[in-house]
Amino acid sequence: MADAALTSHAVHEAPTGFIRKWIFSTDHKVIGIQYFFLALFSVLLGMILSIFIRFNLVWPGTEIPLLETFFPVGAPGGVMTPEFYLSFLTMHGTLMVFFVLTTAPQGGFGNYFLPIQIGADDMAFPNLNMLSFWFTFVALVVLLAAFFVTGGAPISGWTAYPPLSALGEIAGPGLGTGQTLWIVSIAIFCVAALLGALNFITTTIDMRTEGMTLMRMPLTVWSWFVTAILGLLAFGVLLAAGILLLMDRSAGTSFFIPGGLVVSDQIIDHKGGSPLLWQHLFWFFGHPEVYIAILPGMGVTSQLLSTFSRKPIFGYRAMVYALFGIGILGFMVWGHHMFMSGMSPYTAIFFSLLTTVIAVPSAIKTFNWLGTLWRGNVRLTTPMLFAVGFVSLFVTGGVSGLFLNQPSTDIYLHDTYFVVAHFHIIMGVAAIFGIFGGTYYWFSKMFGRQMSEFWGKVHFGFTFVGVYAIFTPMHFLGMAGNPRRYAELTGFDFLEPLASIHLFITIAAFITIASQLIFLINFFWSLFKGKKAEINPWQATTLEWEIPSPPPHDNFAGKLPVVYRGAYEYSVPGEPLDYSMQTAPKTAES
Amino acid sequence: MLLAITIWIFTLITVILFTDLVPEMLELASGQWFPETASxxxxxxxxxxxxxxxxxxxxxxxxxxxLGYLVFRYRERPGQTAYYYHGSNKMExxxxxxxxxxxxxxxxxxxxxxxxxxxxAAPEDAIQIEVTAQQFAWNIRYPGPDGQFGIVRPELIDDAAGNPLGLDPQDPTGEDDLVVPTMAIPVNRPIELILRSKDVTHNFSVRELRLKQDTVPGMMIPLRFTATKTGKYEIACSELCGMGHHRMRSFLDVLSDQGYADWLEDQSEF
The missing domain is CATH 1.10.287 (Helix Hairpins)
Structure with missing residues (x-):
């Protein structure tokens, strides 16, 4: 062992101490699992916050047991105040967008499976990889600290529009220390995301094994690669915007604060800034962020649909081009979040047309997924059900987008529950379905045991019906003009008739959230008591299915694989099995 | 999965009956999704x-x-083999x-x-009204008989003393300005709103008029429309502006020409 430490392969020796192995690990697989559990914690917390959000909308002013114990200021007497509601709303969005949707699909599955699927023994920069996880962890701790400071968590939403977010406590509770912690947390998260993105890009370009040409890479790898490029270009901008906002708050600058502001009868000593500048910077990050959340889900869905249809993916090249098309166009459409912001109305038409262009590669992906199912031999396993669910949700959330990308119809629908329904379905739930699909698919590889298929299917049934029951009625709330981000619905006459729809949504949300216990119990039970996993239980073709479950420390036990085929060679005529591994040399005829 | 879906269907039916959703849904089914338009x-x-x-x-x-058909039609069955096919550029x-x-x-x-x-551009005869949002109220200003808005100065703003906009008493054009908490307009006349904000970004929206526009501090944003139906409509804030966002309400009265003239006269008497 001492000699081995001197060779160039020293880094691939498995660490023996607990701390180097499980805490400060440089093994991409351990880091992937760390990201996964960080996201699991965040999604549970985010979901609990949404319970309170839905509760307060339907039963405002009701006492909630124990709430006062934890939040004596935000919930005096156990009753949520409006600012307390808004702080939960802000934290729900922030946790879900950053610490779940950005973290699990890319940091979690991407970290674990990208190196294996391209035949590498680790990421290009293992130490950087460790650092990016721990930055993410610190960012989460800083964010959660905002709950417990004076004034509580910020109330400015996950978009943190200044001047509201820039003026400090005078603009409202939570906008003092809480808002500062929020910005610091996001800045740290940006650094982590940048480090991760660099690592993913380098690994994909440099570390592919012999024979793994670009056009033989699984579509999951393509999606992680494009996502990393988006991350590299988008998070830098958010980091800069966050630093500018911090300076406006504490260094007396005026990037986002115009002159002549009067808040609660007090003149604000700033001049010359523009609130719209933040919106441009934020959405220049924020729109690509939507694709950072959803592209890995598309990759997983492609992988699952091909595997379980026992058929090559329909239009592999078109799928790759569509990923890049969505990625590039994703940087040119941010203004569609700002039709009502006061920017030039001509710009609105420009952004609207470009947004329409992005619908085209999205449609191409949907057609190709349907084409993959066509004349397949479809195995309805749990991961497959979630992949089919992903396609359904992607279509639903996609078509509602066509109402919002037109400035004329957006005049009415902007900032209503129609928008809430749209982005939850396409960015939240569809991406979560990608994560669930990936979890049920890869669990056996990651943990060496299998999850229960039966309970997986029950979980799918509850979740699929549940999310539609929650979010379909929200479109009608939007059409009735119900604005989003209202802490209570009691202040307007036109909201009164909508109370029963809100009650329906709340009940549906509670049942759907409760049914996630099926997943949690299945997950943790299987972790310890599940059936031992085989090497290739799904009879899939990509490289992770050729190595033990879980894989050894350096993935391929010192012998990197050689690749001879594309990633989705199923049902090849003349071959004995209906799946041909990427490492299987082609027979003479084929 | 079937079990889960069955439980859901029962639950949803129960909830629909229990929450009195049936009349709501009938209304939706009859196409009454939007409030009737008034512009x-x-x-x-x-x-x-x-x-x-x-x-x-x-x-x-x-x-x-x-999607449903393909999954059902090609579900795994003994003897069925998948078609080895990589796609078609023509179809793409x-x-x-x-x-x-x-x-x-x-x-x-x-x-x-x-x-x-x-x-x-708004027509020449459009009535100009200024809307200034603040946490959590609306200030509506009419230029008065001279047709000109007086100068406002932030340092003169004093809500308690009844000068929420900071009107400058030295400026003669401001003397006849009318500042009120609710808005009234005449029906079938072009209106041009000038939207401003004192503190943070708000959003001026009226459902029935299909109007929605952020009010941004430091900017004056025009918004043009013509109301076609008399009635009293609620003005709602549609951009998160702080703890009182959900109760930032005012009213917009669309009146007949005579009603509008009477309203203006009533207001000026104060």
Whole structure:
């Protein structure tokens, strides 16, 4: 062992101490699992916050047991105040967008499976990889600290529009220390995301094994690669915007604060800034962020649909081009979040047309997924059900987008529950379905045991019906003009008739959230008591299915694989099995 | 899975009955999704919404039915083998072209009404009204008989003393300015609102008039419309502005010409 430490392969020796192995690990697989559990914690917390959000909308002013114990200021007497509601709303969005949707699909599955699927023994920069996880962890701790400071968590939403977010406590509770912690947390998260993105890009370009040409890479790898490029270009901008906002708050600058502001009868000593500048910077990050959340889900869905249809993916090249098309166009459409912001109305038409262009590669992906199912031999396993669910949700959330990308119809629908329904379905739930699909698919590889298929299917049934029951009625709330981000619905006459729809949504949300216990119990039970996993239980073709479950420390036990085929060679005529591994040399005829 | 879906169906039916949703749903089914429009451009916005609904509705149903059908039709059965097929470039081009044309034709139809509200200049005789938002109230200002808004100075703002906009007493054009918490306008007359904010970003929205526009501190944003129906409508804030966002309400009275003249007179008496 001492000699081995001197060779160039020293880094691939498995660490023996607990701390180097499980805490400060440089093994991409351990880091992937760390990201996964960080996201699991965040999604549970985010979901609990949404319970309170839905509760307060339907039963405002009701006492909630124990709430006062934890939040004596935000919930005096156990009753949520409006600012307390808004702080939960802000934290729900922030946790879900950053610490779940950005973290699990890319940091979690991407970290674990990208190196294996391209035949590498680790990421290009293992130490950087460790650092990016721990930055993410610190960012989460800083964010959660905002709950417990004076004034509580910020109330400015996950978009943190200044001047509201820039003026400090005078603009409202939570906008003092809480808002500062929020910005610091996001800045740290940006650094982590940048480090991760660099690592993913380098690994994909440099570390592919012999024979793994670009056009033989699984579509999951393509999606992680494009996502990393988006991350590299988008998070830098958010980091800069966050630093500018911090300076406006504490260094007396005026990037986002115009002159002549009067808040609660007090003149604000700033001049010359523009609130719209933040919106441009934020959405220049924020729109690509939507694709950072959803592209890995598309990759997983492609992988699952091909595997379980026992058929090559329909239009592999078109799928790759569509990923890049969505990625590039994703940087040119941010203004569609700002039709009502006061920017030039001509710009609105420009952004609207470009947004329409992005619908085209999205449609191409949907057609190709349907084409993959066509004349397949479809195995309805749990991961497959979630992949089919992903396609359904992607279509639903996609078509509602066509109402919002037109400035004329957006005049009415902007900032209503129609928008809430749209982005939850396409960015939240569809991406979560990608994560669930990936979890049920890869669990056996990651943990060496299998999850229960039966309970997986029950979980799918509850979740699929549940999310539609929650979010379909929200479109009608939007059409009735119900604005989003209202802490209570009691202040307007036109909201009164909508109370029963809100009650329906709340009940549906509670049942759907409760049914996630099926997943949690299945997950943790299987972790310890599940059936031992085989090497290739799904009879899939990509490289992770050729190595033990879980894989050894350096993935391929010192012998990197050689690749001879594309990633989705199923049902090849003349071959004995209906799946041909990427490492299987082609027979003479084929 | 069947078990889960069955439980859901029972639950949903129970909840629908229990929460009195049936009349709501009947109303939705009869097409009363939007409140009846009360502005000229509102009718065009609604038409564009329903055009879009037709196109996307067909796309939505076709795609979902195709998805369900393919999964059912090609479910795994003994003796069935999958077709080894990598796709067809011809089909890729076909559906790319089809969606491009369909979507572009559809969205292009909606730009006219957008230009009407936000770009085309207001007619000469448009009535100008200034709206200044603040946490969590609306200040509506009419220029008075001289047709000119007086100068406002932030340092003179004093809510308690009844000068929420900071009107400068030295400025003669401001003397006849009328500042009120609710808005009234005459029906069938072009209106030009000038939107401002004192503190943070708010949003001026009136459902029935199909109006929605952020009010941004440091900016004066015009918004043009003509109301077509008399009535009292609620003004709501539609951009998160702080703890009182959900109760930032005012009213907009659309009155007959005579009613508007009477209203102006009543207000000036104070």
């Amino acid at each position: 000229v451009h509102g009718a065009i916005v609604d038409a564009q919404f329903f055009n879009t609904l037709m196109v996307t509705g067909v796309v939505f149903i076709l795609a979902q039915v195709a 081009w076909a559906w790319t072209a089809a969606t491009t044309v369909l979507f572009f034709v559809m969205v292009s139809m909606g730009y006219g009404v957008w230009l009407d509200v936000y770009v085309h």
